[in-house]
Amino acid sequence: MNNQPSSVRCGLTIGSILASGVRAARGTEIVTSDGRRMGYQALRERISKLGKALADMGVATGTRVAVLDRDTHRYLEAYFAVPMLGATLMTANIRLSPSQLRYTLEHSESSVVIAAAEFLPLLEQALEGSTLRLRLIVCPDESQHFPSTSMEYAGDYEALLEAAGEFDFPQVDEEAVATHFYTTGTTGLPKGVSYTHRQLVEHTLAVGLALASADDYQSLRVGDVYLPLTPMFHVHAWGMPYIATLLGLKQVYPGRFDAKTLPGLINREGVTYSHCVPTILQMLLDEARLQGVTFSGWKVMVGGSAMVPTLASRALESGIQVFAGYGMSETCPVVCFARADATLAVQAPAELCRVGCPVPLVDLRLWGEGVEQGELVARAPWLTRAYVKNEQGTCQLWEGDYLHTGDVARIDADGAVRIVDRLKDVIKSGGEWISSLDLERMLREHQAVEEAAVIGVPDEKWGECPRAFIKLDGMRTVAEDEVVRELTVMLNEQVRNGVIPKFAVPRSFVIVEEIPKTSVGKIDKKRLRTMVVAVPKPHA
Template sequence: MEKYQLTLNNIWKYVKEVFGDVEVAYLPPHGNNIRSTYGREYERTLRLADSLRQLGIGPGDKVATMDWNTIWHFELYWAVPGMGAVLHPLNVRLAPEDLVYIVNHAQDKALIYHRDFAPLVEKLKPHLKSVKVYIQISDGQGAATRDPEIEDVIRQGEPKPFPEISEDSVATIGYTSGTTGRPKGAYFTHRALTLHTLVSAVAFAGYRGFARPECAEHLCTFLQLVPMFHVHGWGTPWTFALLGWRQVYPGRFDPNHVVKLIAEEKVKSLAGVPTMLYMLLTAPDLHKYIEKIREIRPIFTVGGAALPKELARKASEAGFIPRVGYGMTETAPILTLGFFRHTEEMPRDLDEYYSLLTATGLPIPLVDLMVVDENLNPVPRDGKSIGEIVVRAPWVTPEYLGDLEKTKEAWRGGWFHTGDVAVWLPDGRVRIVDRAKDVIKSGGEWISSLQLEDLISTHPAVAQVAVIGVPHEKWGERPVAVVVLKPGATATEQDIIKHLEKFVEAGKIPKWWLPDKIIFTNQLPLTGTGKIDKKILKEQYKDVLR
């Protein structure tokens, strides 16, 4: 019997055949609106693939992208892997030096970029050793350089069928953000991404807390808010195409524009990091659309960092249904989702409910997950014993490109080591308490920076907070909180400490966890994926306790 290949091509062909008349819309802030369909997009991806072949791109060649969440990026997600080449979305938030390193390390042969990045690309070109083909996306705003424009490229192609390719061929590569040393490259095969898409679709369509029963009766809309340069946009461009949902691509992230789109396009689901959710909840124009959003009740799936309980409460008040997902660059990314079993009852106590809601969640199918000690022994499922999350799944990258030592370190004992420190709950859920690199070790004991952040964020004057470990002569490290206050709000260092002392009295945290210092600032630094960059804060305040 001939083996049927698990490829993105076969998913895309199915979407075209069954959901060909469903809309895919590009509705950016600057108004270059495009309303297409899956059927039309399928033909355009065939033409794009043929044109890339004419330009010398072949099987195994790597095609880098620098783009926002545009309809052209959506097309590249299908066209490049579909022709047997390798899609390589570049994190546009990284430093130019890191981008040069990544492109050269990956040996990208083509670079397709949005006109917004034209000045950057022109500066990078002399340093990019492997790139032979440059294509610009003018986005209806006129050419920014002399490089070929993508619409002209697509017009030159014929709608030739995609070739038959092996499910074991590499479909995409992606690089970590390099928070500890140089970025590391991970790769994913068609088989890995097809299984990730199928399992994600099962979870989003059928699991309690994520499924929308009304979407079985009529067409629902997904808004692609997660940056598509970040871990395949969490796989949602492929997943929601397979589900037959209508999709909306908003271009460059603009909070006012996004809340407008949610209301006007009746968005039922979207996802992003906590910072993006916070920016939507504090968008100046939110008040214009909040009643409509409360009527729609869109699910907002938070990933990339822990969801503070206070942020979850605020999201609920604004009409969103907050949910949690967990994964990382090396895992394609989804490992767990904060869904609920059909047999379990929701806690009546609000604090208990939000504790359950913000837990990292349960593994999705085909994910084998444990929380282990340093000897790879599972820790007790008591919600107290701390260990590291290790996983095995069909879509976890098998190795780091060209880095045998880091591969061995990550895969020691036959499990992929995530570097996330967590507790295992009796019901099988996990709750991340910190990143291994962010956990604070004081006097030989661990302090969870995430738990302290969660509690500090409940203070009515606090907008954002980051807790870091700062060197201390006696204790090794001590916690320091860096706080951004809400506009017009006031609070002192003693106000924050007194607020935390309430949780000490309630037995939620020990007294020795109280931060040694509270620092107020106007803005927290962010990584390229929108997370708070603690590496910068640690360097900035390394001497604050000396």
């Protein structure tokens, strides 16, 4: 029997992560986007002051506080201060259209917003005609400029912190909702997901344990230096700021993403750990090549979309210890990652592209009896319990008491997961299934191809047939028609080797300047499908 008084029980709350980090830190610092440096004690003081400022505004249990900012120390402070008040942090997506942003603000019933000055025009446009009334805290830009606004102005972020006195956060129930945000996908309205304090702590501990116990090639341990390259509005920046804070690591917050300055920042600050989508990694590698710099001992988890072996090999050549991870907005997000060491990375870069083995407490399996390939479903303590105000979507998400990812996968003999495709992106031609991801991976093996995307287009005879969209490397020396000819020859060679069937070879190729992306850097195949009727005559 537990006779411990409820008033002194130690719940799994966001505040416990911060307290542990402050105790663990040994002279480590937070490097801010404007070049300032502060220790963990100063971080805790700023979080306390932000809590006081918000509490004075009436923010309390149940209040939704939205944030529109880049990857800054202010965002890190909000990660803690808002949930520690018992309120809910709504991480607003700064890349949404004004109408989508308006929907998420209204649907979440946000009442306070902390916004960088540069996003006030977007916010004003989103709220035009809305009955939603927001109290606004402005984070000024480098010029200390405050754009005019019709919203209720609550003050300047730094001035509010400067004026705030001492503050003791209230005791918060570990089952209180801590964070809330929206997964946009490529169809329908954004869907709201939320996580409790307990779920976020469980995710932090499980993923932190998995990374800490991994090989030196990919481990995250005391002494590492962390820098996020995933937007902090996107699934808690994959939960990594919470893990980094728990361990008391040095953290570097870059602010606006700038491929030209990031290589210098990474090397100057001794960054050893980051995470990003393949598009960002490729941009950094391209810039590093132009600058003639490399990265030594920089560990990077890549997720969001498939990483191909050629990209992994490029990263390895540049000194990056790269590996794939997997998750989604509904899974908090990380549920597995590729387990690797330096020897495996050099000998088999393709193995780094598997999304790998589950972290502790995660159950991954294929949906259906005895299937070798099927939809990946999951169970774990921290998976989102429901879509907010969306009962039908929740029932579909949790059919059969497993969370349905929408990804088609195979599980190898060693237990590692390979993602084959999205259910909605698999191409069915003549009654047979074709993996768009497999085709994209093969196309990107060509040295002149920077990006590739494959979709199914209607075909009178076969139902669907593949069409490939190709973005060429800007430094190529081969003509477009010659690239297409070489790609066709390359794929037909795969047919002769029995790797793919003949009907998997795209009937047409479209050379484009850019391949459309979603707000978090994934290929937007919904937009590609709308482009089918608008693209120039494809290369046959």
